[in-house]
Amino acid sequence: MAQMMFKKQSGYIINIWGESMVYKALTIAGSDSGGGAGIQADVKTFHQLHVFGMSAITAVTAQNTLGVQGVYPLPVEAVEKQIDSIATDLPPDAIKTGMLFSEEIIECVAYKMKQHRWTRVVVDPVMIAKGGSPLLKQEAVEALQRHMLPLAYVLTPNIPEAEVLTNMQIDTLEHRKEAAKKLHDMGVRYVVMKGGHGEGNELVDLLYDGEQFYEWKSKRVHTKHTHGTGCTFAAAITAQLAKGKTIYEAVDVAKRFIQAAIEQTLQIGGGHGPTNHWAFHE
Ligand SMILES: Nc1ncnc2c1ncn2[C@@H]1O[C@H](COP(=O)(O)OP(=O)(O)O)[C@@H](O)[C@H]1O
Ligand SMILES: Cc1ncc(COP(=O)(O)O)c(N)n1
Known part of the structure; x- marks a missing residue:
């Protein structure tokens, strides 16, 4: 009985041979010191969905709900080493990428993903923070298109990111569909275009x-507290893929996760506050 309770509370599955089956997910992204987006949002989301979270940090940002006060990319070697440390000991069941910042980091991450034969990869093409600060150098967009899109099992652009990646203006649902087809032609297996930047009271992903x-x-939800929504949504998809769920099931859970996280925001900070990573329960 005591063992049964432990299994239930611990959140992981024990198979018939008594071995623990822990699903593991890796995020390769930037650190948000404020804890609402980036690595911190990803790992909190993995954890809430009962997946063991790991990280390879690409850049450190000094950030809070008011904005980004500083961006400090890590040396490429540091990114490479973190990925190798994880690959050689803790092979992930799914991988997410977020803020990659520069061409050099993108090339390194793409090379390492091919080397380690990682295929369950969710690419969130992070470009700009909600307050307008760039999280990807402008000259790195081409590297993202060339190196990351063909490796993306799932790509999760918001509308402005889809516009940059496809070089087209997106105003209508038909435009979004056209852009999704273009991104698929660029090598993405599944395109998940987020609708947060659309018009009206109804959102369509x-x-x-x-x-x-x-x-x-x-x-x-009419709120200013949407800091980290994109990261959280893509991380929830990644967690579900790590458990072996299909993309359709994964988006379904991610959508419910983000809706709850936005509806029950924490009301902290003086600006655009984070979402609530505790709100959703499987
Ligand atoms: N105000 C909102 N109310 C409900 N859902 C939202 C809201 N804003 C964003 N979302 C959802 O959060 C996720 C991230 O959306 P989006 O804002 O488009 O991405 P990003 O954070 O990358 O800009 C999507 O699933 C979107 O539908
Ligand atoms: C380190 C880091 N990565 C990503 C985002 C984007 O946040 P959002 O999910 O709100 O688009 C961010 N603000 N900071």
């Missing part, structure tokens, strides 16, 4: 699998 479109509609 779109999934394109190369054949069909699937839509997730939700009610827009």
